[in-house]
Amino acid sequence: MAKNNRSRSIVIILTLLLVAAVGLGLFCGAAPVTGRDILLLLKGEINGSGRILLYVRLPRVAGAVIAGMGLAAAGAVIQVILNNPLAGPNIIGVNAGAGFAVVLCSAVFPASYAWLPFASFAGAFLTVLLVYYIGKRTGASKITLVLSGVAVNSFLNGATDAVYTFSEESLFASNAFKIGGLAGINLSVLRTAGIVVVVVVLLLLLFHNELEVFGLGEETAHTLGLPVGVYRFFFLLLAAVSAGAAVSFAGLLGFIGLLVPHMARRVTGGESKEYLLVSVLLGALLLTLCDTAARTVFAPYEIPVGILLSLLGAPFFLWLLFRFRGRQ
């Protein structure tokens, strides 16, 4: 049995890097934290720095890890199921659908904080189904799918703006949510989202063979005995839940869901288990590093991580396209 040794070492390296990035994220910030503060915290004594660590840094870093994982997992699955490398959750409106649901929910039921993740899942899932069926009706080619996604995306963004316009006192700060950021994370939302993302990732790893067979094309998957309709629904549901979980507390972070699965496919070749693991780790790593940079580079000011992601992500993505041009 030949093993994919290269992918295995990449997974290990990424895990170590992620641990290092989390450590860096905890130490860096506007207020200095020392090793002594952590030791004290572990002994149960909380000083000023310990309080910052426990109530500000830790939720924030955890949020970055969870949102990164959730968006990357969603992107990885959607790209396989729709057989389209351009189908990032931010491009085809999945994030926008989740965002619209969150904004609508918080405008209509301002006291319903705990329900936001669920509104977000529902929005993401309905959007991905809608895009899939429009794409199929209009010819099921790669480009019609992306175009219908782009149309749905801009419609939903418009609808979101409309909700803002009609309810100015909405709890959500419009800009911060749209740009995407991890400042001032709501802990109860984070907890729900964290559990959801971990469960989704475990389920995906459990069904990695099915995902890989689906990736061979729907006709081949069918002839191999995979109930294609059921699994398409199942995988899109998982992707929507995962993206929805991330959006519910981190807002509309772009590019992770598009960029990270691309990088993962380049290094693993697309065998599902390695592809999923690398996507998830890379997503968490990238967002943790970017968020740490976003709040330290211009300290004591910070910029929303969504801005940094777009500014870094887009050129990096283009560089990737040029670098690997013609290799596949």
Add this chain to the structure above:
Amino acid sequence: MQEKGEIQVCGLSAGYDRKIVLDAIDARIPKGRITAVLGPNGSGKSTLLKSIAGLCRKMTGKIYISGKRMEEYTQRELAQKMFYLAQSHPDSSIRTERLVLHGRFPHLSYPRRYGREDYQYCEQAMKQTGIIRLRDKRLGELSGGERQKAYLAMALAGQTEILLFDEPTTYLDIQYQTELFRLLGELRDYGKTVVAVLHDLDYALRLADWIVLLQDGSVVLEGTPGQVWESGGIGEVFHVKTGCTTDQEGTIHYYFG
């Protein structure tokens, strides 16, 4: 009573959405033989194959596989009996061995994990098709011919009695075409029922044991290559002049123009 591996199509109308491509056709595909499905573009060759594979909307009619109606099988049972090799595949860069291994997918039960036996079948199939040295290469690194052989190995690893090939030689250069036809012949020797949509009429007539000739969604002719050739139906359907010649080794070659 039908034999194992035989396919019988009765009064089948099939197509996509509301468009009917095949119009109430009857056809028989004998077991353990190579059947070539021939016909001009748009005559419904691929639709016939896809209907048998369960990938098309069936409006009316019945398809019997080994004497049982298709609907009486579960999808998994059918997958263990029959493999359909699609005309084109999405870009994939998984390793060749993984691809071939997925031929064993219909035989897995929950949770779907491949075991020792599956790896053995996979190895055997890669040897048979001559791609064992490519096992750790990614599909994206293979040439068109090598990739087609990898898909063929996937079909073999599944050990199905029936193999449906939708234009298996498209995009292949002559060397790989010849090799592919040789492999199809080997499959017949193992007792498999092989159905292939083919474009190369000369090869089809020489290789196949049975021919189904389609035109405008109807079966025009059905029979052995000899019968089909004698009837002159090929020339009529394709609007070409036909002829044949025998080479020094005694092989008959057909030509069209």
